[in-house]
Amino acid sequence: DKTVESSTTYLYVDGELVAQDDVGVMAPHQTNTEFFEYTWRLSGKEDEIKVVADGDNSVDEENEDNNEKIEYVTATQTGQPDLVIADIFIGGDHVYYRIQNTGEATANTSTTTLTINGEIVATNTEEEIPPGEMLTRSFTYTWTPLAENETRIVTVTADAANTVDESDENNNQRTETFAETGTPSTATGDIDLVILDIFLSGNQINYRIQNLGSEQVMSSTTYIYVNDELVGVDQVGVMAGGQTNTEGFDYPWQSLREGDIIKIVADGPNNIQETDELNNEKTYIVS
Structure with missing residues (x-):
């Protein structure tokens, strides 16, 4: 009352x-x-x-x-699932991929394969993936550095055993070519890479990276983490001393929740000898 x-x-x-x-x-x-x-x-x-x-x-x-x-x-489902490989990237000695269900129904257990230069070298079992969900996974396979002038054609195939009835059965594969360009992967001297800030726009996680040193770095590799899980790798080109670049990485950040943490690490694999090795990281909390 x-x-x-x-x-x-x-x-x-x-x-x-x-x-x-x-x-x-x-x-x-x-x-x-x-x-x-x-x-x-x-x-x-x-x-x-x-x-x-x-x-x-x-x-x-x-x-x-x-x-x-x-x-x-x-809750009964309508429509069908649709598994696609959204990205393939190398992190350290692992091959990573992002698998997404772009369909309208849950995808049941399936198999994903890793093929290098035409040979299947690893297989993963995927658990159920709800509609719209994207997962970042890696294979139990040791990736070794590319030799001089070596090229590897890497293919990841979702639902390799064709056990999932999908709305599109022709979009399960993604292929990327990794080649040794001859550009040195290591650098020394007065080089200091830092992440200045992180911002979200479109379908990208964007960041600004600066070389605080006075010497040029030919190339570097940036690692992108979400909640401490490596979700992507971005290759950064030549940076002169003092130069700042704005870079972007395709990722569906709209699916992140409040409080999720994005961390970006310059020189993720630690290939570059820097004057300060402790200032490569920056984090962003989704709000």
């Missing part, structure tokens, strides 16, 4: 708190229709949905035992 100034409703899916909703003033006996900002994953399995009024127990109520309601829901 009293007005409630405000309250917070909690949403749980299979026992995990996934969203909250702030409810405004409610007069006695008033009924509101509210909703949660939450992206539903269509798993095809039965899920427990629990909604709890006054989830943080901040309202002193006459009855504290009737705030919950539980429903069991089975």
Whole structure:
């Protein structure tokens, strides 16, 4: 019989708190229709949905035992999955790839293969991938430095065993060519690479890199991490002493959540002997 100034409703899916909703003033006996900002994953399995009024127990109520309601829901899928390889990159002695389900349904367990110069050298098993989700993974395969004038043709194939019924069966492969250019991979002298700032625009993670030293660096490799997971590598060209470059890396950062951490590391593989080896990193917290 009293007005409630405000309250917070909690949403749980299979026992995990996934969203909250702030409810405004409610007069006695008033009924509101509210909703949660939450992206539903269509798993095809039965899920427990629990909604709890006054989830943080901040309202002193006459009855504290009737705030919950539980429903069991089975969400059925429409459409089909579609697995694609969004990127291939080398990090240290590992071959990395990004696999994405661009379809409208969950992709069941599948197999991804790594082929180098026509020979399959490694295989991964992928767990279920929901619609829209992208994963960065690496193969159990040791990548060795390219010899002089060597070229390697690297192909990664999603759903290599063709066990997933997809909306497009012709876009599972991605091929990249890695070649030794003859440019020295190491450098010494008065060189000092730093990341000045990080910013997001379009579908790219962008950053500004500067050579604080006085000597030219022929090339360098930047590593991009999300929540301490290596998600990409960016090759930076010649930089004179004092030069600043603005670089960009294709990545669907819109899928990141508040609090996720992007870290960019200049000279990620530590190939360059710098005057200061402790200032190569910069982080950005998604807000």
